[in-house]
Structure formats: C-alpha cells, structure tokens
Amino acid sequence: MSDLKSDVRANPQPRLLEVRKNVLKQNDLVARALRNEFRGRDTFVVSLVSSPGTGKTAFLENTLRLLRSQFRVAALVGDLATDNDAARLARSLAPVKQITTGTLCHLEAAMVQTALQDWDTGDLDFLFIENVGNLVCPSSYDLGEDLRLVLLSVTEGEDKPLKYPTIFNSADVAIITKMDLAEAVEFDEPAAMANIQAVRPGMQVLKISAKTGAGMAQYLEFLVQQRSERLSVSRK
Amino acid sequence: MHELSIAMSIVEMAQEEAQLRNVRVSAVHLKLGMLSGVVKDALLSSYGMACGGTVLEGSQLIIEEVPVEVFCAVCNVNRKLQSMQWFICPECGATTPTVVHGKEMEVTALEIQ
Numbered sequence: 311m312s313d314l315k316s317d318v319r320a321n322p323q324p325r326l327l328e329v330r331k332n333v334l335k336q337n338d339l340v341a342r343a344l345r346n347e348f349r350g351r352d353t354f355v356v357s358l359v360s361s362p363g364t365g366k367t368a369f370l371e372n373t374l375r376l377l378r379s380q381f382r383v384a385a386l387v388g389d390l391a392t393d394n395d396a397a398r399l400a401r402s403l404a405p406v407k408q409i410t411t412g413t414l415c416h417l418e419a420a421m422v423q424t425a426l427q428d429w430d431t432g433d434l435d436f437l438f439i440e441n442v443g444n445l446v447c448p449s450s451y452d453l454g455e456d457l458r459l460v461l462l463s464v465t466e467g468e469d470k471p472l473k474y475p476t477i478f479n480s481a482d483v484a485i486i487t488k489m490d491l492a493e494a495v496e497f498d499e500p501a502a503m504a505n506i507q508a509v510r511p512g513m514q515v516l517k518i519s520a521k522t523g524a525g526m527a528q529y530l531e532f533l534v535q536q537r538s539e540r541l542s543v544s545r546k
Numbered sequence: 547m548h549e550l551s552i553a554m555s556i557v558e559m560a561q562e563e564a565q566l567r568n569v570r571v572s573a574v575h576l577k578l579g580m581l582s583g584v585v586k587d588a589l590l591s592s593y594g595m596a597c598g599g600t601v602l603e604g605s606q607l608i609i610e611e612v613p614v615e616v617f618c619a620v621c622n623v624n625r626k627l628q629s630m631q632w633f634i635c636p637e638c639g640a641t642t643p644t645v646v647h648g649k650e651m652e653v654t655a656l657e658i659q
Contacts, residue, residue: 324572324657329563333555333576333651416548447548449583450651472631476583479645511633511641 337451340419344426344454349544353434354537357453359477360461361470362443365487367395368520369461370440374402376530381435386425388417388442395440405431416447419454436537445470449480456540457533463488464497468505475509483514485529490519552584552651553592557602559653564601573606573657579650580614580630606657614648 332338348355360366370385377383384405387395396408409417409425422439431437439455441448460481462470465488471478478484484506492499499517506513516532518525556574564571578586586609593607614627618635624646628636635642 324659326575327563327567327569327656327658329559329653329656331559331653333552333559333653336555414548414551446583450548450552475630476581479581479649480583507641508632509630511643513643 334450334452337419340423341452341454344419344423345456348437348454348456349540351433352541352544353437354457354533354540355437355439355453355455356457356459356533357439357441357455358459358461359441359445359448359481360443360463360487361445361466364443364461364463364466365520366440366443366461367398369485369487369518370438371399371402372520372523372526373438373530373533374399374404374406376526377436377533378402378404381534382431382433383436383438384431384434385438385440386422387440388421390414390442399440405429411442415442415444416451417441417453418451422453436533445474445477449477457482457536459483459485461485461487462502462506464492464502465495468498468502471502471505471509478506478510478513481510481513483516483532484510486515486517488519488521489517489524490522547588549584549588550592550596553589553596553607556593556607556653557596557600560602560605560656561600563656564658567658569658571602571605571656572659573608574602574653575608575610575655575657577612577650577652577654578609579612579648581645581648582651584651586611610654612647612650615646616642617644617646618642619644 358366374383385399386407386409388409388411389395390411393408396406399406407425407429409421439453458481460477506515516529518529560571560574590607597603597605615624616627618625618640620638620640625635633642
C-alpha cells in the first residue's frame with residue numbers, strides 16, 4: 311500500500327487544467343481595435359478574397375477609379391513577392407500600399423495595422439484590402455473589415471463554392487467576375503448560383519465584368535448603400 | 547498552409563500558462579471546428595515543429611473536431627449538418643444559413659504535471 315503511494319508521488323498523474331482560450335484571440339483583438347478605429351473615422355472597409363487569377367486586381371482597379379470621383383478611397387494590397395498588383399492599382403490614381411507577405415498565404419489584422427501606421431491617407435470613405443490569392447487560409451482571419459467579398463471567376467468552374475465552403479461562409483457577398491467570358495467558357499450560371507446557395511444560403515451574388523464594365527454600376531451602388539447603412543447604425 | 551502559424555500561437559499560449567503556473571504541460575486540448583479553415587492533420591504535424599526548442603517540446607496536441615451545427619428556423623432547434631456542401635436541415639430540408647458551431651479554434655484545457 312505504501313509502495314503504491316510512493317509510486318504515485320514519483321510519477322504524478324497529469325491534471326487537467328481548464329483554460330478556454332481562442333487561438334486567434336490576438337488577431338481578433340487587433341481586428342476589433344481596427345474596426346473601432348475605422349468606425350470612428352467613418353471609413354467603410356471592404357476586403358477581397360479569391361483564388362489566384364480571379365481578376366481581383368482588375369476588379370479593384372476599376373472600383374477605385376470609379377469611386378474616386380465621389381469618395382476618398384485607398385487600397386491595401388497583399389502580395390506574396392512582387393509589387394505588380396500595387397503598381398497596377400496605382401494607375402487608378404488612388405493611394406495604394408503594398409503588404410508583401412513573403413511566403414505567408416494570408417493577411418492578418420496586425421499586418422493591416424502596421425501598414426496603416428505610417429501611411430497618411432487622410433480621412434477615407436472606403437478602404438479596400440486585397441488579400442493574398444488563396445481560398446483557404448484567409449478565411450480564419452478577421453481583418454476588421456465591414457464587408458468581405460469572395461470573388462469567383464467564370465473560368466474557374468462552377469463547383470468552387472462546394473470545394474471551399476469555409477471561405478464562402480466567412481464572406482458576406484459573392485462576386486462573379488469575368489462575365490464577358492461566360493459564353494466562351496460555357497459557364498453554367500444556374501449551377502454556380504445553386505452551389506453558392508448550397509454552402510451559404512441567402513448569400514447575395516453580384517455579376518460583373520471589369521473589362522466591359524457590365525455590372526459595375528450595380529455593384530458600386532451596393533457598396534455605397536452598405537456604407538450609408540453602416541454609418542447610420544454607428545451614429546445611432 | 548497557415549497551420550504552422552496557428553500551431554505557433556497554440557504553443558505560445560500554452561507556454562504562457564505553463565510559466566505563469568510553474569507547471570510542465572504534457573498535452574494541449576483543442577476544439578477545432580470543421581469550418582475553422584484549419585486542417586486537423588496539417589495542424590498536428592505543424593504542432594510538433596512549433597514545439598521544438600520550447601518548454602512544450604514532447605507535448606501532445608489532442609484535437610476534438612467540432613461538427614458544423616446550424617440553426618433550423620423551421621424546426622426551431624440546432625441541427626448537425628450532414629454535409630459541408632449542403633447547408634440544409636437534415637430533418638426538414640429547410641435552408642440553414644445560421645451557423646451555431648463549427649468555427650471554433652479554442653484551447654480548452656492543458657494537461658499539466
């Protein structure tokens with residue numbers, strides 16, 4: 311009996327200590343601080359996620375160019391290695407800043423915070439954040455945005471939403487891009503719509519072509535409306 | 547592949563607790579939602595790497611996967627989804643946009659010695 315006791319003392323059994331901590335707590339705290347700051351300044355923040363090659367940059371370039379006449383706009387762009395995207399976006403004449411992520415596959419709230427610290431854009435009506443082209447990793451990270459757009463191009467195949475339900479569930483609105491190519495690639499629009507609704511019932515979907523400009527007016531109207539709704543809520 | 551940075555956050559968190567309480571952590575329990583965007587196997591292999599050279603070296607990561615649970619407004623109860631590709635109530639077939647569980651990524655307990 312006494313032997314057993316000393317054995318227990320020599321090899322104490324592990325105890326279970328409850329902790330309950332969100333792994334992404336640090337990111338969420340920074341995101342919350344960013345969101346509060348953006349709201350205090352009446353800046354409406356839109357982030358864009360998609361796979362590489364969906365046409366995020368062309369879409370964003372047009373968005374900036376068209377909104378610039380009436381609103382103060384700027385964009386932060388995450389890119390793995392090059393500054394090609396930032397250079398293209400700069401053609402819109404809106405302030406653009408690049409976040410080079412190296413081999414990191416997604417943006418985190420702290421990267422947005424750091425990028426904003428030494429960037430004097432003045433007061434902004436809209437800030438766009440283009441995430442790294444990736445449909446997996448960005449889904450876990452809140453960037454303090456008001457609206458997250460997930461882009462899907464007609465050339466990618468209608469089953470993308472079924473393959474990446476997580477990102478569609480982390481986004482607010484789906485944008486189907488490159489609609490000008492829909493016919494050439496035999497894009498099955500009803501199938502794509504059904505797949506989006508299957509993984510995210512009720513999700514709003516907008517169709518655009520950055521090349522022809524089709525659907526852009528409707529999309530911009532939607533953004534402006536979302537912004538005024540947000541402002542009226544935060545002023546209450 | 548962002549599992550390594552997630553694993554490093556877990557190790558950091560456990561390390562803080564271990565230092566605070568002056569204990570040795572032999573295992574970390576994690577709740578991982580199927581909609582968290584993190585792959586269990588990749589996280590497990592990243593964990594070993596993230597522990598290397600820290601006080602957590604040799605510890606185990608024990609993952610409890612949390613299925614996606616949605617609220618069915620027709621049945622007025624929470625239901626477990628049968629397929630991640632089909633957000634409908636498995637009982638009545640109504641569409642279920644409200645996710646109740648499945649996005650978790652939470653350290654729930656530490657085994658300490």
